[in-house]
Amino acid sequence: MSESENRGPVRPGNQKPFDLPAGLVAAVGVHALLFVGLFTVFQWRTEPESFYAELWAPEDASGESVAGKAPETPDKPLPKDTEAAPQPDPQEEEAKRLEEERLAQEKLEQEKLEQQRLEQERLEQERLAEQKRLEEERLEQQRLEQERLEQERIAEQKRLEEERAAEEARRAEEIRLAEERRLAEEKRLAEERQRLEEERKRLEEEKRLAEEQKRLEEERRLEEERKAEEARKAEEARKAEEARKAEEARKAKEARLAEEKRLEEEKKRKEAERKERIRRERAEQKRIADEMRRAELARITGAPQVQSGQVGKTTGTPGTRVRNVTGTASAEYAASVIACIRPHIFYAVPPGIERGQHQAVYRVNLLPNGEQAGNPVQLKSSGLPAYDHAVETAIRRCKPFPRPKDQTATVPRSMQITFDPVDDNANN
Structure with missing residues (x-):
């Protein structure tokens, strides 16, 4: 799992964490109750019974007690024509029986423990599978949420880009219109300056002609x-x-x-x-x-x-x-x-x-x-x-x-x- 997955999806500041589906929460609760019930049943059935016995067995030459040896059971019955075996010692029989019961009890306990272990492994596997499924669902939700957020981010980015482009286009249009207005104003001012210059020249020419006419009239009527x-x-x-x-x-x-x-x-x-x-x-x-x-x-x-x-x-x-x-x-x-x-x-x-x-x-x-x-x-x-x-x-x-x-x-x-x-x- 990557570092970004461990951190969880990046959410906007105003977005709430995603909620688990109600079915998923119910399934997790049912599995938890089932696990507790099975564990309680196995604990009740495997409650060991207390036996108190004193065993006195002679030791063989090797120094091992009879109780330390595994019981030897005949693989097949003796033939009929075999000679009858001597009668065992009752104490040895009792010790042997107790040993067999003990071994059977130990085997039964081992089997119960094995069953418990297997059940625990099965429950653990189910838990891990459920956890994995939940994790996968969480990751899927996270992925979907990330995809949604990414799509929203892309959409927002696209919207912002479109707004930016529209704003740039508007500013460009304003600049173009301002430039057109500036050029038009410069043209108008240039035409106005030209008109004023022509008007000034015309007035100067009229003034000059008037002054010339006046001068001529002045010369003609100077004495008068x-x-x-x-x-x-x-x-x-x-x-x-x-x-x-x-x-x-x-x-x-x-x-x-x-x-x-x-x-x-x-x-x-x-x-x-x-x-x-x-x-x-x-x-x-x-x-x-x-x-x-x-x-x-x-x-x-x-x-x-x-x-x-x-x-x-x-x-x-x-x-x-x-x-x-x-x-x-x-x-x-x-x-x-x-x-x-x-x-x-x-x-x-x-x-x-x-x-x-x-x-x-x-x-x-x-x-x-x-x-x-x-x-x-x-x-x-x-x-x-x-x-x-x-x-x-x-x-x-x-x-x-x-x-x-x-x-x-x-x-x-x-x-x-x-x-x-x-x-x-x-x-x-």
Whole structure:
């Protein structure tokens, strides 16, 4: 029997030792009762009887007593014709009989003992056989139990292996899904980065184009914006004065509203203004011609020249036709310029203002084609900011400046023009 069999089957900690079948326990009990009963019977039947006898036998020459010799029994009867034997001694007969009885009793006892021994051997063999059978049954039970436990262990191991495999598969699937999610997230982030980069480049390009467009617009309107900025700064600097002159500010606001309204109606009145401008140009030319005649008459007679005080007079000698860039213009050309500017002056003259009290002087730089080279330059303020603004706006609206009617004459490079709100209001 191996060491593992001696130790018995390995049982789990929560498993009870296997129980012997009830039939096996009953069989063992019956055999035990049978053995006890047989042993008791043999002991009862073999109870020796007590005999008390005194034997006196003579010793032979060899020194052995008669009792020490085995009784000699004749193998066969004596023949009839044999002589009669002498009568034995009664004591010897009695001793012989007692010896024979003793020997028979010893033989009987030996046979009983032999039977007891054989019965004990038989019972021992039965016991050993039963023990062997029980041991075999125990071993078989143990083997079956071990096989069951082994099968359970294998099944449990298989279950654990399947659970482990399932867990590994689940973890592998989770890892795969996590990897897929990670790759998808990386792809999404890469696409998002690419989209953001493209968006950034697009915005930068749009910004660059916008800045380029803005730069071009800035270059085109640099002078105008600079002047507007200067006007705003000047306007801010004059806020204190305008606060004291609330009425004047109100009228300036009305003038601006009128300007906005005029811009709305400008398209409708364009043809009428053109005709009115032609009429005014002719009237101005007539006025300048009359002034030239008076100046010529004064020159001839030596009388002093009388200034007309009209708005829009230009520097230089009247009647002189300028063909160079000296900064002067002929009277006719000056009348055309005034007729181009004056219709655009919108200003409500405050009551109590007299002619010559508030005059604004501007210098205008011109190109050969009559376009203004830059913004008008204010040489003298009229003291009325709203009127100065209206005059400057009117000068800008006259574009291009009219060309001289004489084809041989050139547009002056510079003109200095004086404006009076009283005259402008009277002519409008």
